Amino acid sequence: MTLDDLSQPEQVVLLALVGLMARMDGSVSQEELELLEQIADEIGPERFDAARDQAAALSDGSSILRAAGGVERQEAREVVFELVYGMAIQGTIAESEAALLNELAMLWQLPQRVGAAG
Numbered sequence: 001m002t003l004d005d006l007s008q009p010e011q012v013v014l015l016a017l018v019g020l021m022a023r024m025d026g027s028v029s030q031e032e033l034e035l036l037e038q039i040a041d042e043i044g045p046e047r048f049d050a051a052r053d054q055a056a057a058l059s060d061g062s063s064i065l066r067a068a069g070g071v072e073r074q075e076a077r078e079v080v081f082e083l084v085y086g087m088a089i090q091g092t093i094a095e096s097e098a099a100l101l102n103e104l105a106m107l108w109q110l111p112q113r114v115g116a117a118g
Contacts, residue, residue: 001076003079004043008054009070011047012051012054013055013080014080014084015039015048015051016055016058017080017104018032018084021087021097025091029091031090032087035083065107068107081108085113097114102114
């Protein structure tokens, strides 16, 4: 499955999670910006812009996780989780990032990959 195969709601969740993860450590790295460019390239500018605008409307982690609960396709869950997880392991995983990853893994019935302390 590619990012282009994700439905619009799944792409919204992806971008919301990427944005949330980027904000958790207090700065947006060059790698995170490159990931956003890669996502935009894969899904196309119109779909990216629409998903980005809808993702921006999800105001906090709780609303993003509620939206993530609506992702039903297991393959889509795995693709989104892999991207968010890959983003988190670029540097040191902060406690807040570890907690988000573990909560998302539980929500989506995926194996947890990080300890409680990160």
